[in-house]
Amino acid sequence: MSSLLRRLCLLILCLAPPLQAADLSIDLGHGTRTYSTAQLLARQDVRTISIPVDVAYKRSMRYRAVPLKALLSGAAPDDALLFVANDGFAAEIPARLLLKAHGAEAWLAIEEPEHPWPALADDKPGAGPFYLVWTDPQAMRIGPEQWPFQLASIRRLAPVAERFPALNPDPSVRPDSAVARGFAVFQRTCLACHTLNGQGDARLGPDLNIPHSATEYLREDLLRAYIRDPQSLRRWPQARMPGFDRDALSNADLDALLAYLRHMAAHKVQH
Known part of the structure; x- marks a missing residue:
């Protein structure tokens, strides 16, 4: 300028x-x-x-x-x-x-x-x-x-599980499992911008399960890198997604989040 x-x-x-x-x-x-x-x-x-x-x-x-x-x-x-x-x-x-x-x-x-x-x-x-x-x-x-x-x-x-039943893991998932923990992490870190199975309040980012989950088309190492630093995978100055460092999202929480996303990829709900 x-x-x-x-x-x-x-x-x-x-x-x-x-x-x-x-x-x-x-x-x-x-x-x-x-x-x-x-x-x-x-x-x-x-x-x-x-x-x-x-x-x-x-x-x-x-x-x-x-x-x-x-x-x-x-x-x-x-x-x-x-x-x-x-x-x-x-x-x-x-x-x-x-x-x-x-x-x-x-x-x-x-x-x-x-x-x-x-x-x-x-x-x-x-x-x-x-x-x-x-x-x-x-x-x-x-x-x-x-x-x-x-x-x-x-x-x-009302609780997320009541408002958006299509976000819930399969009823067979144990409450102490990685998938259940990942559901909690998803609510904290992803639901602010994304929907899943077409459900959620935000419309800022794409749906994370429909038509395809990122776990279906990205290698796990690339998906992890993208969550940590979106610009490391796609250089896009106007992108809105923040990176989640280890202070914001621990390795254990990231593992659980990916477990939930993989689980939900097999439980798609079309609206």
Whole structure:
């Protein structure tokens, strides 16, 4: 980009009107509550927090934020909460992680209209208007898929096994098996972007079983490499899939996930 073009872009940004305030809706089964940007920024518990390694921006960031658990009155530890973004991303996070008194702490970062957050990339918008960020995420092994940004709503869900029966392993699978463990890993790491057998809330990535499972057309070593670092297999700058390093997905969890995907490749459900 030439220096003249950079100056023009900066001038356009300076002359552009400030961002409009946004609304976040939260439905925990007792009616929907709606919070505006102004309401959240005016709360007594709003703080300025620092995130040393921000998942979305890949660098240190500072945000105005409120403790998320303060907005989740009525949620129970066994609840599953769905965080839906404006771009179709849908992250399901156990409420127990969000309600814990110790360990990693979840914060709702709020984009101030007068101080918009930077773009995520040259051709992408920023992470606003709302973004779930974590302090001390290592304490509870919070993965990158549990940092949803561009948030529009949060709602309580029935368990995945009830909502999406086509995701369930065969009833003969033992609860202590690698396949059952892999199903839990799939829910934590994959369901935020993908469907399987046509079922799931997200529409950001392709279905992982229909018409073919990746376990059917990729060698296992290549599939493992792809999950660890998608760009190592296909160079695609616009790709949305993050890599899962060993902090986000242990070798044992990766083994279990592949066991589940292989199992489900033999249990396709066409809709």
